[in-house]
Amino acid sequence: MQPEDRRLFIGGQRSVRRTLVVRALLVLIMYAVVIIAFWLDRGGLEDKFDNEISFVDVVYFSAVTMTTVGYGDIVPVTPRARIIDSVLVTPIRLLAWLIFIGTAYQLVLQRLIEDFRMRRMQSKLENHVIVCGFGHSGACVAHELVVRGMEKRQILIVDVDRDVLQIAAEQGFIGILGNATQEETLQEAMLPSARALFVCTHRDDTNVLVVLTARSLASTVRIIARVEEAENEKLLRQSGADATILPSRIGGILMAGSLETTVLANHVMELISATGRIVLIDREVQTQEIGQMPADLDVLAVAVVRDGRELVTTDPDARLRPQDRLLVIRQATARS
Structure with missing residues (x-):
């Protein structure tokens, strides 16, 4: 399974790309150890072609030895060289093959593993909260819910950006890669059994589509939608949103109230935040x-x-x- 196919993001779950990079670095390090060992004991090797062992010969011999190809043109002839091959190189060779086989096995079965994790996650989700869009507003919503006592594993993030979802997963949230305007994505997020849906994308037209899709799937779930333009607030309400929030209006009111003093703004922020x-x-x-x-x-x-x-x-x-x-x-x- 390629990294771009990954849909479920859970904290502690290493990405496929990162796994491949780590394993490739490990193989290169082991390869370098074998090269150094044979180069230091190059006098114990015999080249049947020209009877000279150069650094290129050592690099070549290390590669064919680790991969068990063994053409026989370069061979260890001294007891020490054979001990190095048996005690040091053989375990490294086995470990390298285990890494190759394990990586291939993981890539082949990654889709099955992903489906299993998705089903297990869905079986545990009930009365949860879905946050569509993990930008500034979505992240603030998620963290405020945690402050108010909700467990992070009960907050599910839906976004189209896998990098954003990786950040959310590292913070302890569950993420699903997908377009929230599509029924399939919201069904995967178990919308019908959710407590609430927060629609926090930065486009009102997208928010309207998300609300319409969500309302068609779950008639009773509470939907709170972000609004960018004031004239779209009525449209979101008509689409099925139970509450609409216009951040620019709230910010403008607080800024105007701070004309003479910051006490008003600070007081209002304390009132509406669980940390006040x-x-x-x-x-x-x-x-x-x-x-x-x-x-x-x-x-x-x-x-x-x-x-x-x-x-x-x-x-x-x-x-x-x-x-x-x-x-x-x-x-x-x-x-x-």
């Missing part, structure tokens, strides 16, 4: 809170979410009901 000293969380209304006004609670509630609408805490209709959710600001839990 204070965090904004969305939680269910507890039984003992039903019937109360948000201002009467022992927590700092900033909004009530009811039937998809947000009510400010001072709204007379904000008295808590069983199906409501609360947006609450609280101190972050200390982490070790």
